[in-house]
Amino acid sequence: MRTRTETRTRQVPHTVDGKTHLVDEAYEIHLPVPPRDWDHTVRTGVLGAACLILTGSVVWSTASIGALLDLLVIAPAAYAAAVTFDLVWISCMALEWLARYDPPRAQAPRAAGHIALGVAMAAVAMHGYAEEQLPIGITGAVVSGMAKGLWTVLLAQTTPRLSPQAMQWAQAERAELGSRLGMIPLRRELARAEGLVEAEEASLRTTPDTDPGPPEDGAEVPEGASQLPASGPMTMADAVRTAVSCGITEPNAVIRYVRKVADANAKEDSILRTLRMARRPA
Known part of the structure; x- marks a missing residue:
């Protein structure tokens, strides 16, 4: 050893x-000293070779397609557009790798990557045809296909395999977490819409009646508290502030008063939230 x-x-x-x-x-x-990990060494070597081949493929495709587009547009625009041909299928391949544990989700980037690769190879071959060098154009197009094929095999070799049961469990977890994430902007949208509705209703209501009246049945009024107005119309926020100013802070009493003088269908959560804000010290 x-x-x-x-x-x-x-x-x-x-x-x-x-x-x-x-x-x-x-x-x-x-x-x-542990023995040399030849599997890791070979995998690292193949990864380096794949990166070199991919770089060569991008350079060749960009030069070939850029020269083809340069026949009609200026060189900077031609080569800027040419580089997108390879970047599209490379990006699709990266998205396919990210979705390797979700086969249905990986189908879209896989199909899009194959289409983008076919378009890039056709453009390279067309450049050879335009220059009356079709065999060279076809050979250059094959370079992109070989780069894509090598990366596909490499990613397949380095992807851990999950059993069907483990994959179904992962999909169920992903669906649950996705639903929770999706509800965040939905709740934000609903809260914003609720605020807009309350503001619109408040703008349509008249000035609240300030004549004092007896409190609602069952509402306990603290000793020394002012009498609550018994009738509206007034907004929910005005009704809550009126109750607080009169010394009524018990939640159930405030809810009953708001539903009586402001909105019979007012939500309890909205009333309590407004009550907390009204009781907050300035």
């Missing part, structure tokens, strides 16, 4: 003139 030597330090007592202190002492140990 192969070993490697490693130098470490430890503290040992050292005495001088009868006084002892701990000092550092260096020592060596021999640690076993």
Whole structure:
């Protein structure tokens, strides 16, 4: 078994003139060296080769398609458009990799990647045809196909395989979390719409009646509290503020009062939220 030597330090007592202190002492140990991981080495080598091939494919396609488009437009615009041909199928391949644990979701980027690759290869071949060098154009187009094929095989080899049961469990978890994430903007939209409705209703109501009246049946009025107006119309927020100003802060009493003088269908959550805001110190 192969070993490697490693130098470490430890503290040992050292005495001088009868006084002892701990000092550092260096020592060596021999640690076993694990065998070389040839699988990882080969995988790294293939990944490097795939990156080089992909780079060469992008350079060739960009130069070929750019030269073809340069026949009609200026060079900067031609080569800027040419580079998108390969970037589209490369991006689709990356999206397919991200959806590797969700086969139905990976179908769309896989199909789009194949279509984009076919368009790029056809454009390279057309450049060869335009220059009366069709064999060279076809050969250049094959380079993009080989790069795509190599990356497809490489990603398939490095993707862990899940059992059908594990994949169904992952899809169920993903669906549940996706539903929770999707409800966040929906709740925000509903809250915004509710605020708009309340503002619209408030703008259509007349000035609340300020004549005092007896509190609603069953509502407990604290000692020394002012009498609550018994009739509206008034907005929900005005009704809550009126109740608080009169010393009525018990939630159920406030809810009954708001539904009596403002809106019989007022939501309890909205009333309580307005009550908390009204009771908040300025």
